[in-house]
Amino acid sequence: MHKILVEPPGPKSLQIVQTIQKNCYDSTFTYPLVISDGQGCTLKDADGNVFLDFTSNIGACPLGYCHPDVMAVLTNWTKNGAHKIAGQDFYSNEHVLLSEAFVSILPDNFKVFFINSGAEAVENAVKLAYRKQFASGNPIMPGVSCINAFHGRTLGALSFTFSKPVQKAGFPELPVLRIKFCSSDADSEVDSIHKLLEQNKVAFILTEVIQGEGGYNFAGQKFISNLRKAADSHGVPLIFDEVQSGMGRTGRWWAFEHYGVLPDIMAAAKALQVGAAAYKKDYDPGQQGVLSSTWGGGSRIDMAVGTKIIEVIKRDRLLDNATKMGTILKKGLAEFVGRGGIIDVRGIGLMVGIEFDTKARRDAALQELFKKGLLLLPAGQKAMRVIPPLTVGPEEIEEGLQLISLVA
Ligand SMILES: Cc1ncc(COP(=O)(O)O)c(C=O)c1O
Incomplete structure (x- = not known):
């Protein structure tokens, strides 16, 4: 249950925010929430206020907070002195366990490379595609990405991002060709990928299936099917970025499962706790040293928690819960359409x-x-995203709807 004791930001929170603003770059903070602790679907701030959290830290905390199974993993680590290692230079059992759990939810015959963040997952997915083109004797060719896409903010990933000018202005780009992301099968540009690939040689097609930062835009079936068909007929890899939409968020492990279309390469992160570029085995560079990173595969606690998250989602049937709770949530929210500016x-x-x-x-x-x-949290120009933990129950959905009704 949420409980506001002092209007946020209270004095302790305010002091922390001011110090961060003094010392650090003022990045993407939406409001002055200073997180101190969490329990279930709630987060406590530095002044003791308790908030109902329908952000899951942008989907990165799918089991909510203080989940007993996650706490048990963390407790296990209090006596281990090597919790973070150079995980692509030395092996650890956590790397094995996460890879086994992760491969079990990937399409058949996929391998994985673990890295730190979502942007790095995308960078490495893209590198795998370029590498294969290089091995086939091709020159560097543009990648295809979508208008309103978000793939991260490192320079490589940023080249294919196109959601907000503030993220792009002033930065150089890898070669890219952009197409419209079509939500409707009736969109006049739904077939544009075919023409584009007839006229241009490209290294890969990269897209989210559901645009996250770009505004919670859901691809139409025809658009995604067309990408797959065009990729197949031109021998171009199709990369799906599942960093936000993956790991059970949509009631299936991966959003692409709703479309009956498989990628050749994919990126995951957030709810997995670490970044991952996963790929069909024939995209393996087949040579050591092409991809690596000091912490990639080496944050042993994150890997152990990621493994546990996959285990709990399976054991507690949280994909079904996401579908059920999502239906209640959408039904409740639909009643607000036409009120408070909700369209x-x-x-x-x-x-x-x-x-x-x-x-x-x-x-x-x-x-x-x-x-x-x-x-x-906001998404795109004028949408907000509602992404509670996958563990959310009907009472919390009701509590959230009641709070939203106050502004609708
Ligand atoms: C679809 C998508 N790709 C990539 C990223 C980048 O992930 P990170 O912020 O971990 O670098 C994000 C982050 O929001 C995302 O939503």
Whole structure:
């Protein structure tokens, strides 16, 4: 249950925020939440306020907070002196266990390379595609990505990101050709990939199946099927970025499962606790040293927690829970359409977006809900995302809906 004791930010939170602003780059903070602890679907701030968390830390905390199985893993590590190692230079059993758990939820015949973040997962997915082209004797060719895509902020991944000018302005780009991300089968550009590949030689097609940062935009079936068909007929790898939509968020392990289309290469991170570039075995570089990183595969605690998360999602049937709770959530939210500037509600499983008529109304609603004790985050120009932990129950969904009703 949320409980606001002092209007946030309270004095302790405010002091921490001010010190961070003095010492650090002011990055993507939406409101002055200072996290001190968590329990279930709630987060406590530095002043003791308890918030209902419908962000899951952007999907990165799928079991919520203080989950007993995760706490048991963490407790196990209090006596181990080598919790973080150079994991692509030395082996560890956590690397083995995570790889076994992860491969069990990947398409058949996939291998994986673990890395740190989502952006690095995408970078390495893209590198695997370039490497294969190189091995076939091709020159460097452009990659295809989508308008409104978000693939991360490191320079390689940023080249294929196109969600907000603030992320792109002033930075150089790898060669890229962009197509419209089509949500409707009736979109006049739904077939554009065919023409593009007839006219250009490209190294890969990279897309999210559900655009996250770009605004919670859901691809249409025809668009995704066309990407697969075009990729097959031109011998080009199809890369799906599942960093935000993957790991059970949509009620299936991967959003692409809703479309009956498989990638050749994919990127995962967030809920997995570490980044991962996964690929069909024939994309393996077949030579040591092409990919590596000091901490990749080496954050042993994160890997142990990631393994546990996969185990708990399976054991507690959390994919089913995401589908069930997502249905209740969407039904409740749909009743707010037409009120408070809300013009649309869309989602699959627990990956739900609320679209507002203006950015100003969306931003005001986010701040107001924060003050009332509900954490939500923006997506795109004027949408907000509703992404509770996969463990969320009907009472918490009801509590969240009641809070949202205060701004609708
Ligand atoms: C689809 C997608 N790809 C890549 C990234 C980048 O992940 P990270 O922030 O861990 O670098 C994100 C982050 O939000 C994302 O949503």
